[in-house]
Amino acid sequence: MAWNEPGGGGNQHDPWSGGGRRGGGNGGGGKGGGNQPPDLDEALKKFQDKLNGMLGGRGGKKGGSGGKGGGGKPRNAFTLPGLLIVVALAIWAASGFYLVDQSERGVVLRFGKFQEVVTPGLQWNPPLIDDVRMVNVTRVRSLTQTQSMLTRDENIVEVEISAQYQVSDPRDFVLNVRNPQLSIENALDSALRHVVGGTDMIDILTSGREILGSSVASRLQSYQDSYGTGIRLQTINIESTSAPDQVIDAFDDVIRAREDRQRTINQGMAYANAIIPEAQGQAQRIVEQGQGYRESVVAEARGQASRFSALLTQYEDAPAIMRERLYLDAVSEVFGNTSKVMVDVANDAPLMYLPLDQLGRSGSSSAQQGEEGELDPRVLERLRGTQGASSSSGNTSNSSNTGGIRREGR
Numbered sequence: 001m002a003w004n005e006p007g008g009g010g011n012q013h014d015p016w017s018g019g020g021r022r023g024g025g026n027g028g029g030g031k032g033g034g035n036q037p038p039d040l041d042e043a044l045k046k047f048q049d050k051l052n053g054m055l056g057g058r059g060g061k062k063g064g065s066g067g068k069g070g071g072g073k074p075r076n077a078f079t080l081p082g083l084l085i086v087v088a089l090a091i092w093a094a095s096g097f098y099l100v101d102q103s104e105r106g107v108v109l110r111f112g113k114f115q116e117v118v119t120p121g122l123q124w125n126p127p128l129i130d131d132v133r134m135v136n137v138t139r140v141r142s143l144t145q146t147q148s149m150l151t152r153d154e155n156i157v158e159v160e161i162s163a164q165y166q167v168s169d170p171r172d173f174v175l176n177v178r179n180p181q182l183s184i185e186n187a188l189d190s191a192l193r194h195v196v197g198g199t200d201m202i203d204i205l206t207s208g209r210e211i212l213g214s215s216v217a218s219r220l221q222s223y224q225d226s227y228g229t230g231i232r233l234q235t236i237n238i239e240s241t242s243a244p245d246q247v248i249d250a251f252d253d254v255i256r257a258r259e260d261r262q263r264t265i266n267q268g269m270a271y272a273n274a275i276i277p278e279a280q281g282q283a284q285r286i287v288e289q290g291q292g293y294r295e296s297v298v299a300e301a302r303g304q305a306s307r308f309s310a311l312l313t314q315y316e317d318a319p320a321i322m323r324e325r326l327y328l329d330a331v332s333e334v335f336g337n338t339s340k341v342m343v344d345v346a347n348d349a350p351l352m353y354l355p356l357d358q359l360g361r362s363g364s365s366s367a368q369q370g371e372e373g374e375l376d377p378r379v380l381e382r383l384r385g386t387q388g389a390s391s392s393s394g395n396t397s398n399s400s401n402t403g404g405i406r407r408e409g410r
Helices: 040-055 079-094 170-175 180-197 201-205 209-227 245-317 319-336 356-362 365-374 377-396 404-409
Strands: 097-100 104-110 113-118 121-124 130-136 141-150 156-167 231-242 341-343 352-354
Touching (some): 130 170, 141 180, 156 209, 201 209, 201 231, 201 245
Antiparallel strands (some): 104 113, 104 130, 141 156, 156 231
């Protein structure tokens, strides 16, 4: 038998209630003794009744045979618009939150007028009132141009140039210039034409490229500062410079000739740098040698003068002794530099010659001493006697028996 039989009255067998409903009179059902789940239709109906009550509508009739119909209450005309306004305000406020990245800055415009520059992080601005424009301030932007232009010497040259830049002021970058990319392209073209127009073509093609790049960079930055674009240049690179295709071969020959000329100049300078220091060193050495010779001569002259002064003092004290000493010193110096020895044996004896120079060249000093014993004993004896007589006569007085050399010298 089904639990929900038609016409069952209070004898409804609910499988969840554990028994039939305990009915009241007139078919009015009381609540069952068991746990009964809520009816979805009834719950939805109650929610609609509450909503209608909030909006000022009539409430629904209560279920059951003994129930009475609910009475209506006056409708509030501002409840629904207010609820809609609150929901709209919540959605509007929630849509005002936004996130600014670390590499970006936000330029806030309120009704088209500049308000502020926001920093990275979570930000909020009233939607539909403020307009936030994000600007990347760390990204390096670049542009490249290739132009044909006229030089100062009325030649045409093709220049390829590239520029790298960053945004330094987000406010100026957004508000002062409508199209910053186009502005910097036009400014770069103007600066390049101005610098190239004041430079000769050969300088642009060879050694003047670095000067050309620095000049263009300074002029382009001055343009950006005067325009107020908020752009800061990083680098300017001259990628290539070339003559027109019709005359490129001739210009290549000119460039090679200039390179050969510069190489020859460098070789000459290297040779000069090697020769000049050597010549200067030799000149300095000669100068120093001359100074040394001058100092030695002056010192020797001063020494001789001092020696003469000392001898003069001694000569004034003993003239005869000093004359004898000077004579002996002169004779010793003269005969000390000759290789021959003259011996005066006696007044009437023949002159003897001893070849001592040949003896000195034939052997060493020890050999000379060994050969001395091989001489004639009579010669040695006469030499010893002569030396003794000469020394005795020199100590006594100026007699006639003095050696011939002394007599002739005096």
